[in-house]
Amino acid sequence: MSSLYEQLGGQPAVDAAVDIFYRKVLSDDRISHFFEGVDMDVQIAKQKGFLTMAFGGPHHYTGASMRAGHAHLVRRGLNDSHFNAVAEHLGSTLTELGVAQPLIDQVLAVAESTRNDVLGR
Amino acid sequence: MPSFTFGGAVYAAAPGESVLDALLRHGVAVPHSCRAGACQSCLLRASQGRVPAAAQAGLKATLVEQGYFLSCVCRPDEDLVLEPAGGLDVPARIMALERLSPTVLRARVRTEQPLSYRAGQYITLRRPDGLARSYSLASLPGDDALELHIRRAPQGRMSGWLFEEARAEEPVTVRGPAGDCFYTGGAPEQPLLLAGTGTGLAPLVGICRDAVRQGHTGPIHLYHGALRPEGLYLESELRRLTAKNENVRYSPVVLEGGEAAGIATGALDKVIAANHPQLAGWRGYLCGDPSIVQMLKKKFFLAGMPSRQIFADAFLEAPAP
Numbered sequence: 001m002s003s004l005y006e007q008l009g010g011q012p013a014v015d016a017a018v019d020i021f022y023r024k025v026l027s028d029d030r031i032s033h034f035f036e037g038v039d040m041d042v043q044i045a046k047q048k049g050f051l052t053m054a055f056g057g058p059h060h061y062t063g064a065s066m067r068a069g070h071a072h073l074v075r076r077g078l079n080d081s082h083f084n085a086v087a088e089h090l091g092s093t094l095t096e097l098g099v100a101q102p103l104i105d106q107v108l109a110v111a112e113s114t115r116n117d118v119l120g121r
Numbered sequence: 122m123p124s125f126t127f128g129g130a131v132y133a134a135a136p137g138e139s140v141l142d143a144l145l146r147h148g149v150a151v152p153h154s155c156r157a158g159a160c161q162s163c164l165l166r167a168s169q170g171r172v173p174a175a176a177q178a179g180l181k182a183t184l185v186e187q188g189y190f191l192s193c194v195c196r197p198d199e200d201l202v203l204e205p206a207g208g209l210d211v212p213a214r215i216m217a218l219e220r221l222s223p224t225v226l227r228a229r230v231r232t233e234q235p236l237s238y239r240a241g242q243y244i245t246l247r248r249p250d251g252l253a254r255s256y257s258l259a260s261l262p263g264d265d266a267l268e269l270h271i272r273r274a275p276q277g278r279m280s281g282w283l284f285e286e287a288r289a290e291e292p293v294t295v296r297g298p299a300g301d302c303f304y305t306g307g308a309p310e311q312p313l314l315l316a317g318t319g320t321g322l323a324p325l326v327g328i329c330r331d332a333v334r335q336g337h338t339g340p341i342h343l344y345h346g347a348l349r350p351e352g353l354y355l356e357s358e359l360r361r362l363t364a365k366n367e368n369v370r371y372s373p374v375v376l377e378g379g380e381a382a383g384i385a386t387g388a389l390d391k392v393i394a395a396n397h398p399q400l401a402g403w404r405g406y407l408c409g410d411p412s413i414v415q416m417l418k419k420k421f422f423l424a425g426m427p428s429r430q431i432f433a434d435a436f437l438e439a440p441a442p
Contacts, residue, residue, distance in 0.1 A: 019422075026423060027423060040419055040422060040428065040431075044428050045161065049155070060157075
């Protein structure tokens with residue numbers, strides 16, 4: 001049985017998803033203000049890292065680094081509603097790319113597992 | 122097993138070992154992080170030898186063309202000569218200085234040996250006393266000198282010297298080239314959108330001329346933004362370029378005071394958005410003021426331009442003395 005990452009198509013799948021996903025995030029008034037003033041190339045690289053992890057691929061995130069990386073956003077009011085919005089865009093990106101629902105559910109479960117660290121709880 | 126030349130020494134790889142692992146094992150300090158071909162912090166450049174395509178997957182075309190690769194996932198079949206990012210120092214002379222406007226000076230600089238560069242990249246110009254500033258290249262490698270556009274910075278030491286004191290034949294040093302904001306071939310029909318403010322025009326002119334020379338047939342639309350009409354320069358040269366190449370268009374845009382002269386007046390991003398509401402399939406080049414470059418990058422991306430097709434060079438100001 002191949003891994004989730006392999007079933008999704010590996011790094012090329014991440015490359016295909018990142019623009020669609022980040023465009024959805026930046027266009028969403030509920031969350032776009034968290035990304036203002038941040039260099040887009042830096043953001044795209046971070047989104048790629050996040051997608052690689054959510055796709056079950058190689059990554060170097062830890063619970064601690066997730067907390068540290070989002071602490072400044074939590075201070076600006078990052079909460080469950082924002083996390084849900086990002087998860088929603090992740091799911092719709094994969095739907096748009098024609099990924100089967102069972103795989104999408106697995107990706108969303110990986111993303112869900114970071115919720116408490118991202119929100120600093 | 123292949124071996125790698127780096128900083129004058131030769132290092133042998135063990136079977137199946139990546140370039141990064143081989144160098145680290147020999148005690149060479151190479152920045153790195155994810156070791157999975159994602160973060161790009163272990164980027165190196167191969168000046169000789171071929172790297173496998175897998176070691177360049179996901180890199181921008183401009184990096185691939187210069188031989189950059191991800192050392193953590195690179196297991197080559199042949200020997201490589203490696204370089205870190207950056208460049209070498211070359212002695213040079215100022216050939217000519219010409220005012221293009223009250224605030225912009227064109228400097229032509231000739232290096233002792235021909236410099237291998239791409240129009241749109243930048244070099245660092247250094248005076249004999251060590252004062253150094255970076256400038257983008259408006260020239261093409263075949264031209265007889267490097268062409269730089271110098272903006273007169275308030276209390277700028279280098280620009281003040283170039284405007285008031287420097288003469289032809291003045292000895293200087295050039296380091297570089299650096300930067301990944303330049304034209305790459307392979308998609309001659311792709312529409313190109315070039316936009317910048319102030320002397321951000323220099324690399325854009327270079328990129329535009331390079332694209333034309335390489336036979337680009339798709340539309341090339343160059344926007345130059347300034348606060349007021351007197352901030353524009355090089356208009357007659359650009360009009361000649363558009364007259365000779367029907368796929369090239371030049372649009373000056375000013376924030377205020379352009380109506381009388383028939384110049385498009387308004388915010389640069391709004392004028393561009395009105396002309397190009399949809400940018401899927403386009404490639405973009407953005408140069409000049411950092412906040413405008415950042416803002417345009419985001420607007421182009423949201424209008425559908427793929428992130429890997431956006432090349433930008435934000436000009437950073439040296440701190441005031």
